[in-house]
Amino acid sequence: MSNIRVRFAPSPTGFFHIGSARTALFNWLYARHTGGTFVLRIEDTDKERNSEDFLNVIYDSLKWLGMNWDEGPGVGGDYGPYRQSERDAIYKEYIRKLFDAGRAYEKDGAVWFKLLGERYETFDDHRKKTVEKVKVAPTVIDDLIRGRVERVEDEDFVIVRSDGSPVFHLVNVIDDIAMKITHVIRGEDHLSNTSKHVELFKAFGAPVPHFAHIPLILKQNGPGKMSKRDQGALVEEYQRRGYIPEALVNFLSLLGWNPGDDREKMPVAEIIRLFDLPGVNQSNARFDDKKLAHMNMTYVLELPPDDFVARAKAYFARHGTFAAGMPDENYLREVLLLSQPKIKGIEDLPGYTEYFFTENFSLNEKAAAKIMGKGDPKTRLLELADALKTVDFSNDLVIEEAIKKLAADKGLGFGDYQSIARLAVSGTNVGPNLTGMFRVLGRDRVLARIERFLARQ
RNA sequence: GUCCCCAUCGUCUAGCCCGGUUAGGACACCACCCUUUCACGGUGAGAACCGGGGUUCGAAUCCCCGUGGGGACGCCA
Numbered sequence: 001m002s003n004i005r006v007r008f009a010p011s012p013t014g015f016f017h018i019g020s021a022r023t024a025l026f027n028w029l030y031a032r033h034t035g036g037t038f039v040l041r042i043e044d045t046d047k048e049r050n051s052e053d054f055l056n057v058i059y060d061s062l063k064w065l066g067m068n069w070d071e072g073p074g075v076g077g078d079y080g081p082y083r084q085s086e087r088d089a090i091y092k093e094y095i096r097k098l099f100d101a102g103r104a105y106e107k108d109g110a111v112w113f114k115l116l117g118e119r120y121e122t123f124d125d126h127r128k129k130t131v132e133k134v135k136v137a138p139t140v141i142d143d144l145i146r147g148r149v150e151r152v153e154d155e156d157f158v159i160v161r162s163d164g165s166p167v168f169h170l171v172n173v174i175d176d177i178a179m180k181i182t183h184v185i186r187g188e189d190h191l192s193n194t195s196k197h198v199e200l201f202k203a204f205g206a207p208v209p210h211f212a213h214i215p216l217i218l219k220q221n222g223p224g225k226m227s228k229r230d231q232g233a234l235v236e237e238y239q240r241r242g243y244i245p246e247a248l249v250n251f252l253s254l255l256g257w258n259p260g261d262d263r264e265k266m267p268v269a270e271i272i273r274l275f276d277l278p279g280v281n282q283s284n285a286r287f288d289d290k291k292l293a294h295m296n297m298t299y300v301l302e303l304p305p306d307d308f309v310a311r312a313k314a315y316f317a318r319h320g321t322f323a324a325g326m327p328d329e330n331y332l333r334e335v336l337l338l339s340q341p342k343i344k345g346i347e348d349l350p351g352y353t354e355y356f357f358t359e360n361f362s363l364n365e366k367a368a369a370k371i372m373g374k375g376d377p378k379t380r381l382l383e384l385a386d387a388l389k390t391v392d393f394s395n396d397l398v399i400e401e402a403i404k405k406l407a408a409d410k411g412l413g414f415g416d417y418q419s420i421a422r423l424a425v426s427g428t429n430v431g432p433n434l435t436g437m438f439r440v441l442g443r444d445r446v447l448a449r450i451e452r453f454l455a456r457q
Numbered sequence: 458g459u460c461c462c463c464a465u466c467g468u469c470u471a472g473c474c475c476g477g478u479u480a481g482g483a484c485a486c487c488a489c490c491c492u493u494u495c496a497c498g499g500u501g502a503g504a505a506c507c508g509g510g511g512u513u514c515g516a517a518u519c520c521c522c523g524u525g526g527g528g529a530c531g532c533c534a
Contacts, residue, residue, distance in 0.1 A: 011534050046533060110532050125458045126530065151461060151529095161532040168534045192461055192529035215463080216527070225527070251469095254483095258470060262482045281470085283463050284527055291469065291484040301497075342496050367494095400493085418493050430495040 004036030006183045008062075008069075009172065011043040012054035016061040017233045018287065019187065019217045019226050022252045026214055027185045028067040029253065029275040039179055040072030042083040045171055050085075061235040065245050066268065071179075079179040084171050091166045094174045094204065095159070103203045109162030113170075113200065115154065131155060139195035144183075144212040144277040146191070153195035169193060173200040176209060185212045185277070188284075189225070212277045215256045218286045225284070232289045242315040242346030243292075247299040251292045255285045265298055297344045305337055312336050315346045327357055334440045338432040355426045356441065359449070367429035377420035378457060383410065384417050385450045393443040399435040424453035 008024040010016070031038035040062070044050045062069070071077025081087055095111065098104035103114050115134040124131045138150040159170040166174075176184060184197075191213045201208045219226045219233075226233050238248055249268055259266065259274045266274075303311070313332070316322055326332070335356045336349070343352055355361035371377060387406040392398045400414075407414050418434050425446055431437060438446050 009534090013534070043534065049533075108532085124530090146462065149461070155530095158532045163532080165532085167532065172534085187528090188462065189528055190534095193534095195461090213462080218527075220468090223526080254469070256469095260471080262471075264469090264483060281463095285470090286468060288468050288484065294484060297497090344496085403493090414493050422494060428495090432495085434493060 002035045004031065004034045004183060005039060005179065005181050006031050006036060006185055007039035007041050007176070007179065007181050008067075009041040009043050009175075010058050011046065011049075012051060012058060013046060013049040014054060014228045016054075016058050016235045017226065017228045018235060018252070019233075021061065021065065021235050021248075022217060022255060023185070023187055023214065024062060024067055025065070025249060025252050026212075026257070026275075026280070028069075029272055030183065030185060030212075030277060031070070032272045033275045036182075037070045038067075039077070039079070039181070040069035040082060041175060041179065042073060042085075043168065043172070044083055044085045045165060045168065047085075047165070057236055061239065064239050065235070065249055084175065087171070087175070090178060091171060091174055094177075095166070095170075098159075098203060101203065104159065110158045111160035112156045113159045113196075113203070115156055115199065117154075139198050141191075141194050141198060141211055143191075143194075144210055145280045146213055146282060149191065149194075151192065151195040153199055157196060159200075169196050169200065173197050173204070177201065177204060177206040181209050183210045183212060183277075185214060188213045188216050212280070214280055215282060215284045217255060218284050220287045220289060226287055232287065240318070242311065242349075243296050244299040244303070244311075244346075247296040248292070250299075251295045255287070256281045265295065293344060300343065300345060301341065303340070305340075308340050309333050309336050311346055312349055315349065319350070321350050322357070331356075331440070338436050338440060342432055352431070355428075359445075361427045363423075363427040364429065368423055368427075371419045371423050371429065372457075375416065377423075378454065380412075380417050381420050381424055381450055381454060384421055385447055385454075388438075388443065388447060391443065393439055393446075396433070396435040396439050399438050403435070421450070425449045 006027045008027045010020055010024070028038050030036070042055065042058075044055070059074070069075060071079065072082045095104065098113070104111055105114055106112070115136055117134040117136045119132055119134055121130050121132055123129070133154045134156070136152065136154050138152045141149045141151065143149055157169065158167055160166050175181075194211055194213070198208055216225045218224065219230045228234065235248075239245070246268060250264075250266060250271070253266075253271050253275070254264060257275065257280050259271075260279065300308070309332075316326075327335075335353050339349060339352055343349060383406060384403065387402055388399075391402040403417055404414055407417060410416075419429060422429060422431060422434055422437075425441065426437065441449075
C-alpha cells in the first residue's frame with residue numbers, strides 16, 4: 001500500500017453522467033495503479049439540489065462499473081464521515097483557524113477569505129460593478145498533466161454563506177486536508193478554481209496536493225462540454241440498455257488516455273497496469289457513441305455462454321420482455337446462443353429473437369417484396385416443406401444436408417431456398433444461421449409457419 | 458469583457474519531450490473477399506499536421522503572433 005490517496009467527490013444534484021464517471025475512473029485507476037487509496041466523498045452541501053435518489057444512482061453506477069472505494073459511505077474509514085453534510089463540526093474548527101490566523105472576516109453576513117496584499121478598487125465589465133482587488137503575486141499550480149500554470153487570484157471570496165453553510169471551495173480544501181488527499185484528479189473545468197484552493201491550502205498551513213486536471217468530454221454534436229441533458233450522457237442509461245460495464249470502462253479509459261501503442265481493447269487489469277497521469281492528454285475529447293457501441297460489441301462477442309445468457313435474462317427481466325411468462329429455460333438458452341455471435345448488443349435481443357417466442361411476429365414488408373420478386377419463391381417453399389417433412393430436426397447438419405440435397409436434385413443452390421424459407425419462418429431477411437434456427441424452432445413449427453405463409457400469398 | 462487551458466483524418470488518437478516517418482492505428486464511411494441471410498472476420502480506398510511568421514540544412518515536432526475550440530469568472534458544485 002502506497003500512501004497515495006485520491007478521491008472522487010461527486011455532488012448528488014443530478015444523474016451520474018459520463019464525464020463524472022470518467023473522472024471517477026481516472027482516480028480509481030490511479031489508486032489501483034499506485035497501490036493507493038480511493039476515497040469516495042459526497043459533496044452534498046447544496047441542500048436545495050441534493051437528493052438521496054441521485055446519491056443511490058452514484059453508488060449503483062460506481063459499483064456497476066467495478067469501481068470499488070476503499071473509504072467512504074458504506075465502507076467507512078479513518079477520516080469520516082464521508083458526507084459533507086455530516087462534517088459541520090470539522091468545518092467550524094477549520095474556519096476558526098482561519099479567523100485566528102487573520103485570514104477570514106465577516107461581511108454582509110457571510111464569511112470571506114482574506115487575501116494578503118495592497119487593496120484597490122476597479123470596475124468589472126463582466127459583473128458591471130466596482131470590485132475590490134488585491135495586488136498579489138500569481139498563484140503557481142504545478143499540474144501533473146498541464147505543467148506549470150499561473151493564475152492571479154486577486155479578489156477575496158465567500159467561504160461561508162450568510163445562512164451559515166460553507167461553500168464548495170472551502171469544504172473541498174478542508175476535506176482534502178483532513179482526509180490527507182495527496183493527488184487531486186478532476187476535470188479541467190476546475191483549473192480556474194485551483195488558485196483559490198491553493199491559497200486556502202497555504203492559509204491553513206497545509207501541504208498543497210498534486211493536481212491533475214484531466215480534459216473534458218465534449219458533447220457529440222454541437223458546442224460545449226457534455227452535460228447531463230445530452231443524449232447518451234447518463235451512465236445508468238448504458239446499464240439499462242444492457243451494455244457490458246467492462247466495455248464502458250475500456251471506452252472511457254481511452255477518452256484522454258492511451259496505453260502508448262495501438263491497443264484499444266484491454267482488460268481492466270492491463271489498463272490499471274499501464275495507466276499513469278503523465279500519459280493523460282491535454283485536449284478535450286468528443287464523445288462518440290458509435291465507437292462505444294463497437295467496443296461493447298467486441299465484449300459481447302467474447303462473453304462465455306453462461307455469462308451471456310445470464311446478462312440477457314437480466315435484461316429481459318428488467319424490461320418486462322416476457323411479461324406473459326418466461327419461456328422454457330433450455331429453449332431460451334438455445335435461442336440466445338444462436339443470436340450471440342450476430343448481435344451488436346444485449347439490447348438488440350428482443351427484436352432479433354421475437355419470432356422465436358410468438359407465432360404473431362411481424363412481416364418485414366420491404367424484405368418480403370424483395371424476396372418475393374425474385375425467381376419462383378412459392379415453388380421453392382413448397383418443395384422445401386415437402387422435403388422437410390421427414391427430416392430429423394435435432395441436428396443442424398442433418399437439416400442442412402436435406403436442403404442441400406433438395407437443391408442439388410433441382411439443380412439449384414442452398415441460397416435459392418434460404419431467403420424465402422427465412423422470410424416464411426421469421427418474417428425477415430436477417431437472423432441467425434438458418435438450420436440452427438430451424439432446429440431450435442422444431443419441425444412442426446417450421447412446417448406450420450411455411451404452410452401459413454403459403455396460404456397468405 | 459478578463460483570466461486559464463487546448464489545437465494531427467468526420468471522431469478517438471500514435472508520433473511532439475529528445476526536429477529527418479510513404480504521418481501509424483481504431484471508429485465511421487465506401488469497395489472487394491469470405492459466406493447459407495445478416496453480422497463477424499479479411500483486404501483495400503478515401504480522409505489530417507488550423508493559419509502566418511521565425512529558429513534550422515531540415516519543423517507535425519522548438520519559439521512568437523493570429524485564429525479556432527473549451528473552461529472559469531456565484532453566498533452552485
